[in-house]
Amino acid sequence: MRHIIPTLLCGGSGTRLWPLSRKSYPKQFARLMGEESLFQASARRLSGEGFAAPVVLTGDPFRFIVTEQLAAVEMAPQGILIEPEGRNTAPAILAAALWLADEDPQALMLVAPSDHVIPDPATFRATVQAAAARAEAGDLVTFGITPTRSETGYGYLELAAGAEAGADTPQSLARFVEKPGAERAAEMLAAGTFLWNAGIFLFTAETLIAAYRLHAPDLLTAVEGALKGATSDLGFTRLEPQAWAGAQDISIDYAIMEKAENLAVMPYSGAWSDLGGWDAVWMESTQDAAGNACSDHATAIDCSGSLLRSETPGQEVVGIGLSDMMVVAMSDAVLVAPKSEAQRVKDAVSALKAKGVPQAVQLPRDYRPWGWYESLIIGGRFQVKRIVVHPGASLSLQSHHHRSEHWIVVEGTAKVTVDAEVKLITENQSVYIPLGAVHRMENPGKVPMVLIEVQTGSYLGEDDIIRYEDIYARG
Structure with a gap:
């Protein structure tokens, strides 16, 4: 089996974890769940036997953060591609595929966001390797997480008839399902034939490029132009801006996965989170007997089910009598909201942008x-x-x-x-x-x-x- 090449996506802004995550320094580079950043943890997770050095896609403001954080965990990328502007996942993943295919069309790519939490990396690596043969045979393999609750914040994958949600080999996939409402999410959880869409994919570069040629030829033309006109800058590969601007802003789910027929899904039953909001951070954090998750400089008094975090040394946060709340304090901004409103934090960022305040996008x-x-x-x-x-x-x-x-x-x-x-x-x-x-x-x-x-x-x-x-x- 070929070595699997991790292709790490780290250009997002992570507005749902404001005020810690901002456009100037998004969540993947922050130390949210330990001593390493989410990006560093992702790079480590997808390394070791059977895995090659990663390819990273990021934006110009983050290029040196990427190299610095990889060097801190003693890793070196085989390539860093710089997107002139964010155009969603479809153009970014295609750029990596074309870049790899130039040397090896059969390069086996594992595409993964760099801001997920997977506490058992060894089991996840084994799951990836179990899907490799199917990808090498010409399928587009997506990874589905066994649901543990009726979650409305994730998209879902519906298994085909006869497929097993708990299988340890890739299964047939019926369709992609948009984020559901609460009632529909409960129905899908009860059915047992749906998996969470992790946004993680495994395929050969050649297979993916063929899918774009069939389903998104205009996108292929634009990204080929951006790569053809790319320049090398201090070891980075800068995609050509004008051609890149012509690429449609679209996710790989919409552009390719929902149209392709050579699909398979690899179930994963281990713990996983995309940390898509402060409620998810609370869920993944160590909690006291009352269900409170507190940082080093936070104190909960008669609180329950709450997240209390101080992100500034020397700044103490105290919660009294709080129930199911999230409080995140930084030196220049404080978030206070019920956990049930976690998905609306991005609305706060929009409101601050409208006011023109720097805290909307810029860290202190x-x-x-x-x-x-x-x-x-x-x-x-x-x-x-x-x-x-x-x-x-x-x-x-x-x-x-x-x-x-x-x-x-x-x-x-x-x-x-x-x-x-x-x-x-x-x-x-x-x-x-x-x-x-x-x-x-x-x-x-x-x-x-x-x-x-x-x-x-x-x-x-x-x-x-x-x-x-x-x-x-x-x-």
């Missing part, structure tokens, strides 16, 4: 290729930031039209360039960057470098940057 901590920064205080003509630079990393050589800066190193050592002068600044030392000066900050050490930056000026926006050199190839 802004992640960059070289590290991250966060604003501590913002005034009319000043701003104070904490900046953390990774070992060996460097900010761009830049200048500003409207602000000057003061840098105070509080941890590590900074190599600082100001016009023609280059010097090392150690802990408790500072340097002044006059308005208009060409400057750069680097971390020459082996530990993270932390500094406090005080900006003063008439305009303090992040777009007041003129870049002269940048090792990360940003404009």
